[in-house]
Amino acid sequence: METLVKKSRKQQIEEKATQLFQERGYSATSMRDLAQVLGIEAASLYSHIKSKEEILQKICFRMAGEFFNSWADVEKENGSMTAKMSKAMIAHVKVITQNTASSAVFFNEWRHLSEPFLTEFLSMREDYEGRFMQIIDDGVNSGEFKLVDQKFMMLTILSSLNWTHNWYNPSGTLSSEEIGDRLANLLLNGLKNQ
Amino acid sequence: METLVKKSRKQQIEEKATQLFQERGYSATSMRDLAQVLGIEAASLYSHIKSKEEILQKICFRMAGEFFNSWADVEKENGSMTAKMSKAMIAHVKVITQNTASSAVFFNEWRHLSEPFLTEFLSMREDYEGRFMQIIDDGVNSGEFKLVDQKFMMLTILSSLNWTHNWYNPSGTLSSEEIGDRLANLLLNGLKNQ
DNA sequence: GATATACAAACTAACGTTCGTTAGCAAACC
């Protein structure tokens, strides 16, 4: 009850910062901008946070966690690689569409992380991408998928999925699941008839 | 001959700026950074350019021009919508892969344009996207394509194509045309066998 | 002699952050 009504100041800061980082980018958002939308002075922010970059770190690694958590469901899939890939895509899109602002920051602003966070971030990304490549590889070996370059395929699939945060409308007609489903359908079966 | 050997200072500035904007982002790149990689003082840049944003404008609108020019070839296609879409994708990817740095700036930094450039940019983008949607619409009506939401389809296709600048390696084994061809193939026919 | 290109110096504005302080409030003490 309390958590719904009364958000901690720190939480408010992170939410507004996410919005601003999405709209203007991390570098183009000043601490004074952020303070202004919260109705306080820039100095007051530092009663709650350590630094500007700390906010970015929180956003990026929280989202990374969301993506990894969503994978648990995918691993449960014991059917075809088609089914597994479909499940992976839907889970991935679900995370994005349920956090469009954070996703935008996650995808566009991670490069402003300083070391050692940057290295850790990239290593997590590599791990995650590898999981998609594994499904493709398995699907190719089982004959379900066409003979394709796994990396090329993974990059193409993820780029489609990762763009959804730019146009997804939570109050639109398409639900999160429907979008994931349509994307999986398109990428697996193509635009052409037959 | 001359153009290959001796580039004007202005041209050098734009090239180095493109690199830096790609690597660090527009806002995170300072005029002193730019001057340094050119081996001159920041003040000296202003003997050649009007402002920092002017560089960004040049990059963004030059790329926009490239995309529109590449469309001339597409319009010549008189065959199926499949053939036309394929041609459009290949042409689009060709522009990107032949200008990876400029493309990165074009796709990631356009939001830092000030008015009226921002509005003009967005209007050009809308026009360009509309051309892809038209092909999809025609293909659906002719029965070549599945019954799909044109906008959803256009967004998915373009997001795949527009990501190529992030991983394309000019000295790699895949040529620009091959990449366009593979992308077109995947998006039209899907990953699955049969 | 004009033009192009570079410079040093300086400008105003803004940056992220730190500082010392304070107002409000709740618990602890006499």
Add this chain to the structure above:
DNA sequence: GGTTTGCTAACGAACGTTAGTTTGTATATC
């Protein structure tokens, strides 16, 4: 019950630095 103590969250002022840009001037080239 009144006073003291400590905490939280805010403040204004200022820190040192960097931002984009302007000005005036010197050198080199045509």
